[in-house]
Ligand SMILES: [Zn+2]
């Protein structure tokens with residue numbers, strides 16, 4: 001199968017015809033992840049991140065400005081970076097935009113410690129191609145914990161092999177920008193650079209508002225809230241799409257996987273929780289298909305479209321919904 005075919009398969013509609021959906025059996029963790037071997041390179045930073053985020057419970061680290069930076073960061077890095085950038089633009093090509101904007105979204109995505117753009121895209125395309133069947137990288141059919149964060153913490157030979165990258169993300173790696181990010185962990189360095197910038201800005205804000213005595217505390221507050229807490233919230237939001245979004249919720253479409261629409265996940269992930277709609281028609285740039293399925297990321301894409309920055313926006317086809325029967 002050629003690369004373009006594979007990308008197309010990953011983006012193909014996944015509607016199942018007939019009156020009953022396919023019976024889904026328990027799926028084991030992917031064979032390429034067995035025997036289980038801890039991926040220390042991912043486990044250690046994630047443990048550090050969780051521990052550092054706990055500092056949010058220490059009052060000394062709290063500041064209202066730090067909280068505002070965290071909330072703004074959730075929109076800028078989480079929504080523009082992951083939801084709009086990594087997912088709808090880079091993985092599914094739900095719209096096109098100028099290169100400078102695409103690269104900016106990719107840089108925002110990196111600031112969430114969720115892999116380089118190429119690795120994220122490759123793994124997510126694998127998920128769409130095999131969703132809830134072997135070798136889906138993160139199906140809850142293996143276990144809920146596996147689908148949430150277990151799959152990140154163990155080695156999966158597929159995720160680091162050049163062949164997978166070549167097969168699932170060749171379109172990205174043709175762009176020298178994405179290729180460079182893979183070299184010598186450059187993307188991780190960018191994450192730490194953005195953390196340093198936010199911390200420094202916190203210090204400057206402390207100097208301007210409190211004076212020299214406020215520099216250290218404000219810098220620490222912006223680091224804990226604006227970097228650690230926000231990164232953690234965005235991470236668990238994304239992971240919830242893979243875990244909760246394949247277990248709890250309702251379905252609009254009969255798909256060959258067990259994807260669900262879940263309002264809570266939609267709320268914390270800027271619209272990604274309408275996951276059954278998304279699996280039914282993966283390329284579509286809007287994930288809310290019914291009037292009450294609010295999708296904040298879609299509004300961003302619509303605004304980009306209205307000012308001429310987003311083009312070729314893919315819209316949903318009218319397909320029969322389960323409720324129509
Ligand atoms: Zn899914």
Ligand SMILES: [Zn+2]
Nearest residue numbers: 124128278282
């Ligand atoms: Zn997707």
